[in-house]
Every structure is written in structure tokens, then in C-alpha cells.
Amino acid sequence: MSLSLLVTGGAGYIGTHTLVELIAAGFRPVVFDNLSNSSRQSLDRVARITGVAVPFVEGDLRTPGAVAAVLAAWARAGDPIQAVLHLAGCKAVGESVADPLKYYDNNVIGTQHLLHAMRDHGIKRLVFSSSATVYGVPQHLPLREDHPMVPNNPYGRTKAMVEDMLADLCAADPEFGAVTLRYFNPIGAHASGLIGENPADTPNNLFPYITQVAVGRRAKLSVFGDDYDTVDGTGVRDYLHVTDLARGHVAAANYVHAQPGFTAINLGTGQGTSVLELIAAFESSTGVAIPWLGSPRRAGDVAASFADSTKAQALLGWSAERSVADMCRDGWHWQQGNPQGYDTVATPRAREDVAVAAI
Numbered sequence: 001m002s003l004s005l006l007v008t009g010g011a012g013y014i015g016t017h018t019l020v021e022l023i024a025a026g027f028r029p030v031v032f033d034n035l036s037n038s039s040r041q042s043l044d045r046v047a048r049i050t051g052v053a054v055p056f057v058e059g060d061l062r063t064p065g066a067v068a069a070v071l072a073a074w075a076r077a078g079d080p081i082q083a084v085l086h087l088a089g090c091k092a093v094g095e096s097v098a099d100p101l102k103y104y105d106n107n108v109i110g111t112q113h114l115l116h117a118m119r120d121h122g123i124k125r126l127v128f129s130s131s132a133t134v135y136g137v138p139q140h141l142p143l144r145e146d147h148p149m150v151p152n153n154p155y156g157r158t159k160a161m162v163e164d165m166l167a168d169l170c171a172a173d174p175e176f177g178a179v180t181l182r183y184f185n186p187i188g189a190h191a192s193g194l195i196g197e198n199p200a201d202t203p204n205n206l207f208p209y210i211t212q213v214a215v216g217r218r219a220k221l222s223v224f225g226d227d228y229d230t231v232d233g234t235g236v237r238d239y240l241h242v243t244d245l246a247r248g249h250v251a252a253a254n255y256v257h258a259q260p261g262f263t264a265i266n267l268g269t270g271q272g273t274s275v276l277e278l279i280a281a282f283e284s285s286t287g288v289a290i291p292w293l294g295s296p297r298r299a300g301d302v303a304a305s306f307a308d309s310t311k312a313q314a315l316l317g318w319s320a321e322r323s324v325a326d327m328c329r330d331g332w333h334w335q336q337g338n339p340q341g342y343d344t345v346a347t348p349r350a351r352e353d354v355a356v357a358a359i
């Protein structure tokens with residue numbers, strides 16, 4: 001389907017992997033990103049993988065008129081944007097507790113500017129990057145989309161607020177279509193090793209911390225809590241390969257093109273993996289030992305969270321295909337070739353057995 005799509009946050013971790021799959025599916029993405037948590041080099045790597053130099057506009061959704069100018073430019077050029085994949089936003093739970101206004105400005109007000117610009121240009125299709133954090137403390141597992149939304153941190157509340165905005169828009173305008181994708185825990189990297197997770201500071205999340213220990217940037221991993229009511233006392237999460245997540249966005253873009261109304265969909269594997277199980281999987285997939293030490297629980301963490309992913313299969317025909325071992329192998333391949341992320345001086349060679357564009 002050769003539709004032009006605007007991808008906000010398209011230079012980021014999820015964004016770059018989604019660009020690769022969108023291009024493979026025949027879409028023509030345009031990236032709007034303020035590069036606050038991403039790197040321009042990531043788009044050069046997307047070009048190496050796909051052979052496509054994705055148009056990129058540096059800008060901030062919080063700046064009134066900034067994203068509207070992009071939509072106007074593409075309309076003037078006779079190639080109007082047909083839909084938006086809205087991935088731009090702040091995503092660190094701990095930071096949202098310390099600086100909630102930053103999160104409401106970026107994630108809520110920024111989205112409001114985007115929605116106004118879409119309305120002014122007659123764009124009525126949107127895929128939104130949401131999060132399982134909207135569920136708060138699970139009342140039952142696996143988590144289904146009809147689980148109450150009781151987020152317990154500002155980050156989760158911003159995601160729930162945007163979902164409510166989209167639901168209200170769809171209720172007011174029967175021609176408006178919005179799919180909100182509730183991510184569980186995306187990890188890993190594109191099989192080529194050319195793009196991957198690139199945290200700006202000390203990683204908040206488990207997997208990038210593990211790969212930074214593996215590559216020697218961190219001495220050892222702290223395991224937050226060993227007394228949860230789980231298989232081994234450590235936190236259980238639903239990790240999914242970022243390429244599977246990206247393909248979920250393509251399926252959602254196809255779905256929302258044909259289907260107006262508001263639809264919430266979990267993107268997860270339905271499997272839970274504990275912290276110690278992920279460490280063991282990484283060590284056996286890569287042969288690299290991960291030294292760790294037991295630490296107190298992290299405030300705000302839940303014991304276990306994993307998805308009921310039957311709705312994604314039923315509506316999108318999507319289900320996760322890659323294993324935890326695949327996630328570990330691919331994530332390590334990225335980190336090994338890019339010890340300092342995109343700031344690594346030597347440009348890595350793509351893995352021989354993975355086809356990338358010859359440019």
C-alpha cells in the first residue's frame with residue numbers, strides 16, 4: 001500500500017524499527033522528530049537497511065504550528081499525508097514521577113497540537129504508541145484490553161489521557177479511526193545489528209542495562225527485588241522482539257486505514273519472563289556472563305505483567321514470532337557492534353546472513 005504516513009518520533013528505537021517494516025510493506029514514511037531521545041544517524045542506518053532515505057523534518061510537537069507546517073508542505077507537493085503513526089513522547093516512568101510537567105507538555109499537549117493539525121488537514125487515521133502501563137497494578141493476568149485503566153504514575157496517566165482523547169474524537173466523528181497499541185516490553189534489535197536501543201543516559205530498563213554490562217560499559221546489573229510472588233521472586237514481564245512490535249504497527253496501519261472508530265490492542269507475546277530467566281536466556285544465547293547483585297525493589301514496580309494477545313491476532317492477524325533467545329541474540333549483536341550506540345565511531349558491518357540494501 002503506497003500511502004504517505006507521518007511517523008512522529010520516527011528516529012527513535014521503536015520508530016526506526018517501524019520505518020524498516022513500513023517501507024518493506026510499501027508505505028512511504030515521513031519522520032518528524034525533535035531528536036531529544038534519538039539520533040540523526042539512526043535514519044542513515046535505516047537507509048542502509050532499506051535503500052530508502054526517509055524524509056526527515058526536525059521539529060517539536062510542543063511548538064504550535066510545527067507539525068502543521070509539515071502536513072501543509074506534503075499537501076502542497078501533491079503527496080498528502082494519509083495517516084499518522086504517533087510514536088513521539090517521553091517514556092521513562094521514574095522521570096515522569098520527578099518531572100510530571102515535562103510529561104504532560106510532551107505527551108498530552110504535544111498530541112493535542114498534532115490532532116489539531118490533523119483536523120485542519122482532513123487526516124482521520126492515527127496509530128498511537130501506548131503502553132501496558134495504562135493498566136496500573138494488574139487485577140488479573142493475563143491483561144486483556146478491557147482491564148481497568150488505573151495507571152499509577154504520570155507517564156502512564158499521559159498515555160491514558162491521550163487514549164481518552166482519541167476515543168472521544170472517534171465518538172464525535174464517525175469517520176475518525178484510531179488504533180492505540182499498548183506495548184508490553186519491547187527489547188532486542190533489527191537482525192542486521194545496524195539499528196537498536198540507544199538510551200541517552202543510564203538505562204532505566206532491564207535489557208539495555210544487560211547489554212551494556214555485557215559490552216563492558218557497566219560493571220554489574222542490580223536485580224530489583226527477589227521477594228515477589230513469582231516463579232523465582234524476581235519481576236516477570238512480557239518481553240517482545242522490537243521487530244515483532246514494528247510489524248504490529250504495519251498491521252495496525254493497514255487495519256485503521258479500512259476501519260474507523262477507536263480500537264485498543266495489546267502488543268505482547270502472552271508469555272512472562274522473570275529477570276533471572278532473562279539473564280539466563282541472555283547468557284545461554286550469547287555466551288556472555290552477566291554479573292548481578294540483589295537490590296531492593298524499585299518503587300512503582302509490579303510483580304508480574306503479561307498480555308492477553310488474542311485481540312491482536314483476531315483483528316490484525318498479528319502475533320509475535322520471535323523468541324526470547326532471538327531477542328537476546330539480536331540485541332547483543334547490535335550492542336556488540338555499537339558499544340557506544342550511534343556514537344560508536346567505527347560503522348559496523350551488517351551481519352552477513354541478513355539482507356540489507358546495497359547503497
Ligand code: WQD
Pocket residue numbers: 091093130131132133183184185186204205206207209221222223224225234235236237275298301
Ligand atoms: C523490567 C523488570 C524491574 C532494570 C517500563 C515502563 C513501560 C515501558 C517499558 C514505555 C522489572 C527489573 C529493571 C534494572 C531490574 N516503557 N529491572 N534491574 O518497568 O516493566 O516497564 O519500561 O512504554 O511503560 O513502565 O520495564 O525494563 O524497566 O523493568 O531488576 O536495572 O526488570 O524491576 O521487574 P518495566 P523495565
